Amino acid sequence: MKSILLFILLIGVSSGLTFAQKDIQSQINATAEKEYARLEQLYKYMHANPELSGVEKNTAALVAKELREVGFEVTENVGGYGVVGVLKNGVGKTILVRADMDGLPVKEETGLPYASKAIVKNEQGNELPAMHACGHDIHVSVMLGTAKAISLLKSQWKGTLVFIGQPAEETVQGAAAMLKDGLYTRFPRPDYCLSLHASASLPAGKVGFCPEYSMANVNSMSITVYGEGGHGAYPHTTKDPIVLSSYLITQLQTITSRQTSPLEPCVVTVGSIHGGSKHNIIPNEVKLQLTLRSYSEKVRQNTIESIKKIARGLGIAAGLPESKFPKVEIDNETGYALYNDPILTEKVVVSLKGTLGDKYVEKVPPVMAAEDFGELGKVQPSIPTFMYWLGTVSQEKYDESQATGLQMPSLHSSLFAPLPEPSIKTGIKTMTKAVFDLLGETNKKK
Ligand SMILES: [Zn+2]
Ligand SMILES: [Zn+2]
Structure with a gap:
């Protein structure tokens, strides 16, 4: 038994x-x-x-x-x-x-x-x-x-x-x-x-x-790119936020490709861009929405700081007054x-x-x-x-x-x-x- x-x-x-x-x-x-x-x-x-x-x-x-x-x-x-x-x-x-x-x-x-x-x-x-x-x-x-x-x-x-x-x-x-x-x-x-x-x-x-x-980890970010609008036929009398936004988007790509180690995951995606109302009007502002992803807190902080620096640099290069530098807002604090x-x-x-x-x-x-x-x-x-x-x-x-x-x-x-x-x-x-x-x-x- x-x-x-x-x-x-x-x-x-x-x-x-x-x-x-x-x-x-x-x-x-x-x-x-x-x-x-x-x-x-x-x-x-x-x-x-x-x-x-x-x-x-x-x-x-x-x-x-x-x-x-x-x-x-x-x-x-x-x-x-x-x-x-x-x-x-x-x-x-x-x-x-x-x-x-x-x-x-x-x-x-x-x-x-x-x-x-x-x-x-x-x-x-x-x-x-x-x-x-x-x-x-x-x-x-x-x-x-x-x-x-x-x-x-x-x-x-x-x-x-x-x-x-x-x-x-x-x-x-x-x-x-x-x-x-x-x-x-x-x-x-x-x-x-x-x-x-x-x-x-x-x-x-x-x-x-x-x-x-x-x-x-995740951060949602909103950026408002300001300019000085006007007639589309007189671009030299304006500061065009659509052109500035285009610079901004291409420069943001360098955060992952040139500032972050290739061995560290990092995503910067512009998921939404809205600006302008008509063919021949240069608008006063363009709004962008971004999602940022990484694993380490170091990469996350560096990404956020880099975006702020690039945005500020863009404002300086465009000759905008400081009050019209792109506004960068982070929508959530944690998102570990x-x-x-x-x-x-x-x-x-x-x-x-x-x-x-x-x-x-x-x-x-x-x-x-x-x-x-x-x-x-x-x-x-x-x-x-x-x-x-x-x-x-x-x-x-x-x-x-x-x-x-x-x-x-x-x-x-x-x-x-x-x-x-x-x-x-x-x-x-x-x-x-x-x-x-x-x-x-x-x-x-x-
Ligand atoms: Zn889900
Ligand atoms: Zn889910």
Whole structure:
């Protein structure tokens, strides 16, 4: 009998998981399967009814209601429409799980039966078409499923969970606003912060990870280039801000190509330029909007300072009075790079591989997109954070893209159409087990 038991035990251990872990995993998987139908309804509701950054009132109410139902103590309106759910269950680690809730001002063109047709007001009160083009509705669905699954396992772990619905990710303001409103002082301070993000390039069923820097820091910048307008036929009597803006744009390219080490990522993109009203009028001003990306704070500061210097130099060269030198404004103060703590990454990757199998867990390269999740770890003392990519693309579309070289719709595209079922189920299974395993660190020590 003993030898049979030992044999069974050895098979269990040799396949990567112990029996106890397998039992936990099968309980988690069962919950994910059982809860899916209800979560799909919630997902499709959120997808059809997106809300823009800073005005996520209904989504926040939904998150609050769902977290309460599975036993979390919930506080609403933390840093705007932020929701904080706390589940205390004895002495142990404190784990924060974050889902962002906002949609984007994009008109959906996926043709899905539950596609958004919503026209909604943004924070400034302007009416815009809206869509969950970044998959934040997937994130919320996964977090709610995870809350349910982990709460059902309550007798098998000890510790504290802090599940947050974060507003205003797309404007890179929500995480900072929640911190400022006491996320770590009014509520338990986490030992680890976890999150996931929908991936538009990984097949559903797979997850991706990138240790250390995985997403860039971001600054939005506005520049107003002033001139002295006049008749287009008498340019010599004017100071033409359109010509000055053209100089400015070409000079800005040298920040990345000549001022930053080729080994350091740096992006300076002018995404919008507006000036003038008619063929033959030289305007008084031109407005530009820029996005700046890098990983290191040194590169970020150098980029900002260089833009200011180039703008000032342009004003001097044009012979403008100092009051009419280009005005440079930075729209956000923080926007830190997303840094995946290497030790935490390693721990969670072991868990992900245990849940899905090695071939469904892929190491992926860093990107220059930005995420404000990293801000949750940029506190004193710092908190290890880890965000992984959750595949959402159908295998057929993925294979087709690999074969033809045609790009699949990216995040923020009006055509981004994640596959809900395998994505949400994979999200719940992996996130719940990752949380459980991290909570288990203390349980093991006792
Ligand atoms: Zn986004
Ligand atoms: Zn996003």
